[in-house]
Amino acid sequence: MIKRSQVTITDIAKYVGMTNMTVSRALKKPDKVRPETREKILAAASELGYVPNAFASHLRSRKNRLIGLVTASVDNPFYSEVIKAISRAAKEHDYTIMLIDTDGSPELEDVAIDTLLSYQVAGIILSPVSDDASYRPIYLERLRKANLPVVMLDRTLDVTGFSRVVLDNRLAGKLIGELLVQKNIERVLTLTGPRSSQITRHRLAGLKEAYKEGGVPLTLEQRPGDYTLQPAYRDMAAHLRRGKLPEAVFGFNQLITLGAMRALHDAHVSRDDVLVVGIDRLPYADIFDVTIPCAVHDTYQLGHEAFRLLFEQTKDPTTVGREVTISATLIQ
Known part of the structure; x- marks a missing residue:
């Protein structure tokens, strides 16, 4: 018996001797399948312990309404406030945030970019693990080829072509x-x-x-x-x-x-x-x-501006990347 957590539509199709398309239709649009076929597939799904991937279904239904947010330090209160601002701005425009914390690791940052590209996100807000002028992550070329809206936040890479929101x-x-x-x-x-x-x-x-x-x-x-x-x-x-x-x-x-x-x-x-x-x-x-x-620095403004720049680019891919600087004030 296949483990419950591993059961897929392909497993059910093999079990009943039908195509993936037929099984998928029976599970998602049962009225499109003959009753006897539907009953056989549903019985097999129940016997094998099939559980639909609700998250994947949600993403499919919200195609291009997902924005990636990559940060190196989600435990930093400063970034927590910025993330909250971005999340609120995204909700106002009916976008969902996928947050990935790289914990300061260049390797995890590279995986994070690949993951977001695989989900076909509408854009990425990125706070890299380093703002050293010599830091050239290997994912840069993949981002450029994807022709995806990208906004760098606070820490930025010393490269051209991307919008950025920085502190003074x-x-x-x-x-x-x-x-x-x-x-x-x-x-x-x-x-x-x-x-x-x-x-x-x-x-x-x-x-x-x-x-x-x-x-x-x-x-x-x-x-x-x-x-x-x-x-x-x-x-x-x-x-x-x-x-x-x-x-x-x-x-x-x-x-x-x-x-x-x-x-x-x-x-x-x-x-x-x-x-x-x-x-x-x-x-x-x-x-x-x-x-x-x-x-x-105004963390709300920082997050809001990052989303605004990204949103502009998702609406008009020809928008030229630009930089917004958030000023500082002294509190005694």
């Missing part, structure tokens, strides 16, 4: 820098993403620009990580073990900032002794009366 990272870094300059802080520890990340470089450039314009000397130490909490915690703890506190710690995203705060807490270092600043709003911090100065 230089401004975000500069806003934090201006705040530190106002407080006359000279020694800053930056916990960043990878050194080669364009986002990291732009945020650092903005920070340095603020100090240069403010005329305050800057002693800067950079600890590169991967935009996740644990490396930031490790690097902050290692820095504290050296015994010399920075005047300020600058986390380059909310997970990094949270990692730094946890390390300071575990080392019994008061935030009165070290100023913690960051990029992205800390989720639910206000519940605990925790106030962290931060440069924030």
Whole structure:
């Protein structure tokens, strides 16, 4: 006996000695099949334990109303908010989102693109695993040949021809820098993403620009990580073990900032002794009366613009790819 989860229309067809088309018609359009044929097929389906693939049927009925969304860090609260915005915008236009989390793996990212292409999605919103200028994923050529609307989100590949929605990272870094300059802080520890990340470089450039314009000397130490909490915690703890506190710690995203705060807490270092600043709003911090100065971006606008650009291209494939930049504001 075939296992229940493996029974297909082909299995039923072989069992009753009929064609796949006849079996499919009997199961989906029974009025189109002679009663005796229908009864034989339905009896075989019941005996074999056939269960229709409801998901596949749903996709077939919604052809070209499916949009792929690929992200490297669905556990990042920043991306969770963006995904929610995209999902809401998609629902307004009767599209369904297929979300794939690559967990920072280039291999899983490649599989994700293949999967979405196989489902013949109407378009893809992609936040790649890396924004290193040298990163050239092997799926790029497949995307181009598919002639599919693609919008890159936040992290982008250094290639032409695709629309993108990005953050004003230089401004975000500069806003934090201006705040530190106002407080006359000279020694800053930056916990960043990878050194080669364009986002990291732009945020650092903005920070340095603020100090240069403010005329305050800057002693800067950079600890590169991967935009996740644990490396930031490790690097902050290692820095504290050296015994010399920075005047300020600058986390380059909310997970990094949270990692730094946890390390300071575990080392019994008061935030009165070290100023913690960051990029992205800390989720639910206000519940605990925790106030962290931060440069924030409108996650709703980011997600909404990504869907809008994709929607424009699905309606008019001749639409030229373009870039939208989301500004930053300082919250103290």
